[in-house]
Amino acid sequence: MNTSLTALARPVTAAVRAGYAWSVRREKPEAWLEVARMTGVIMRHLGPGSAPVTPSELVALLHQPLGVWLSGADPVLGELVILDEHDRLTDDTYGIACDYTTEVLAGQEDPGARWLPKWRTHRAEQVEQEAFQRLVSGSDEDYSVGRRFLVEHPAGASDDLLDRQTDLGLRPLVSYEPIPQHRQEAGRWWACPVCHWPMAISPSGHVTCRFRPHRATYTLTDGLRILPADGAPPAPRAQSANGAVCVDESIWRFVVVPGVVEIRLHDRLDRLPGVSAALYPGKDRFDVGVRRAGEDDWLVTLDVKDFSSPAALAAKVTDRPIAAGVLVVPDYRRDQLAQLKRLLPGMDIATESQIYRRTSRLSREEQ
Template sequence: MLSTEERLCRRDKVVTAAIRAGYAWAAFDAEKDAWQELARMAGVVMNACGPAQGPRTSSTLISSLSRPLRQMAPGLFEDDPVGDLTVCSPDTSDDGVQLSDDVFEYGCEHIVDLLEGEAGYRHNGWMPSWAWMRAEMVENRAFQTLDQGTTDQEYTAHRRFVIENPAGVRQRLAADFSDVRGDKRQVRYGLIPPERTFEGAFWWPCPVCRWPMRVQDTEVHCQYAPHNAFYYIRAARQRGTPMLQPRDGAVPRQPKTQRFRSEGPDQTVCVEEGVWRYIVVPGISEVRLFDRLARLDSRGVEVDLWPSKDTYDLTVRIPALGWMKHLDLKDVTHAKHLAERIAAKPPAAPTLVIPDHRGEAQRRKLDDLLNPRHRYEVIMADDVLKEVRRRLRKVKNA
């Protein structure tokens, strides 16, 4: 019988291999090495599932990708919510397949390095970094060489710039970044991928994360489902420019249509997918909470964003009271998986903050999973504001 640690290790190998196989299958017609990748991932799945378990060939692995993962390896997923993940879904634009949005929402949370030690293999140029690199690896690769020898303030300015400007016109991004950082060492931006443009001439940023949304026939949506950005392209145009229509009343107002240019000074670019998923998406909640706290500055609050180059997400202080709190924001789909990550790698901050959009139910569940075994305070983002305001009233009444 497998120990819990071994089962989780094998589970994450199956999740990662299935996602990589799904990417290879979706790119099969365009990438000559896709079948080799599928064969490698079939071997990983067979090894992780154990004797006489799971798909036995590349072809059976492919057929399994359109079904929940728990059907592939029941013993590894049990009551685990990631077992509901279906890796591939039909691509309505060309009768092919594509990675499901669930892959980007919570499948990415389980990515592990499967082929460590195979020099050069991972860097084959077509397998995206998020499909084989953990979140901290993507972050380190994005910022390490760019921020060596820089101050905390320069690191924070660089990271915030990327979160707030994940896409745009290359020349303008370079100029704006130079104004912020005073130099040109910047996270790499590449041309917006074809599947995120319409008619090779237009693109739309997600209204939440501002990264280019995926275009499929007449549908446009952000692949990170919690952003709730799903639109249809209108049949009628405004002065020759295509316009969007929200799927329903809960979807944010349609973003402005942007021109796409592949060459010249107005070339339109975006950060790579791994940087978007692992730096931009979680960073939105961190920046949002920082800004809400920073607005209390005139009342005696001091707040630092990613102090000591991301040792903490936030540090908030009220000097008049001698009070300080370190915060670590955790925007993860399932509380059970978040508890696993915390147990494996305890955060530096004793206070864990759950973004408000995850809801009180997730906070309570995480608190139950972590305590009393681990001594963490688990609160919502709104709770941080409430506590700071309550303490400010003490300063005022003193």
């Protein structure tokens, strides 16, 4: 891994873990020790005179932008605030800090791993491998169908999800748990129109998807209707929380959120005349492959990456080179292109709409 990213990953992960622990300190006695433990991790990183020396000092810093106290943070990371005024994790923590999640206690027992959500203790690759280990032994088609199912059905009525999996010939891939109380109101819950995972409901009546680029922000009315904010997708219908379940946050953030873009791009390309698109070919050797109809050779191969920080994405790809010919970023990350091309010279990088237009031209040329 890139040295600068390695250096930042530990304190950023420690800050997120401490922030989460602080947010649940009233419900979980283990939280106090976790904050103290993560204070120690950050002290070792920042060194004497530059680090918080008590848990209370660390908590105070978590309410400030990371750039104020964490040197070396790029502009995106530097603006991240972990805790809001109500001592809850901010939405940006789900979008930005996940780019840096790593193990902070490697080589020793991690007490936090027993109760912290996995996205705060595991890397994306670890979560992904655990989720799909049952699919790896099957065929390529089984893998593609199973992974797509999980992305498209991260929540719903338990009986309905089980019936859908049975109809597809799938065994249960991951555990679904009852929808948490903070994601329901008066026995109702609302799925994000983009990723279909239960949106969070604040005490002030705001209903939001915690992944900010989905722009799913609503206001809850007294009649249990939700009204969209400017620019939000149309409001989804309320669903009964009775018997409703969802995947945990780690699966949502590391599998569902990026999978939404992967599937969207695949489906757009597969509708082009004269070509066929494959989703997760070779059991995820890359995300999408496109062939000319009736031929075996790939016309184009694509790997979709959705990172809030271009620097973190560049470091990731440098550390783990992609197998695809093109690195694709979501359309809502189009402003990253210039920086990514500077950081990754020689790599073919495009937005999802750019690669759609390019592939459309290629398909016509090949006919």
